[in-house]
Amino acid sequence: MEATPKDVNVTDVFNDLMAIEAVEEIHDFHVWCLSVGKMAMSAHIRSPNPYVALKKMNKILRNKHNIYHTTIQIEKSKPLTIDYVMSCDSDFK
Numbered sequence: 601m602e603a604t605p606k607d608v609n610v611t612d613v614f615n616d617l618m619a620i621e622a623v624e625e626i627h628d629f630h631v632w633c634l635s636v637g638k639m640a641m642s643a644h645i646r647s648p649n650p651y652v653a654l655k656k657m658n659k660i661l662r663n664k665h666n667i668y669h670t671t672i673q674i675e676k677s678k679p680l681t682i683d684y685v686m687s688c689d690s691d692f693k
Contacts, residue, residue, distance in 0.1 A: 608639060613665050617643070620660070622653035624677055631667070640669040650674035 610631050617626055625646040634640050641661060647653040654674055661667040 608665065608667075613641070613661070613667070616660050616664060617645075617657050620653055620656045622647045622649045622656065624648065628673075634669065638669065639665075639667045640671075641667045642671040644673040644675060646675045646677055648677040650676050 608631055610629075613631055614626065614629055617623060623645055627644050629641075629643040631639065631641045645653060645657070651674075654672055657672060658670060661670055
């Protein structure tokens with residue numbers, strides 16, 4: 601049965617990933633154990649430079665948290681301009 605591993609501090613994993621300069625936001629974040637000793641992590645991230653963020657995230661996950669199986673959906677940040685804000689606002693009308 602899949603479950604969050606007891607020997608993994610999920611808060612530490614999340615905070616280590618959020619500390620990466622290229623990561624602005626993480627959501628839909630999950631860590632679980634597929635089988636004994638085989639951990640997995642999935643998340644959605646928002647980043648202005650998603651490929652740099654992805655490379656750094658995978659390095660931290662492997663080297664510090666022993667997580668080798670990952671699924672990370674990357675979302676490129678959009679520049680915050682008045683045109684962008686106004687277009688988002690119109691989506692809710």
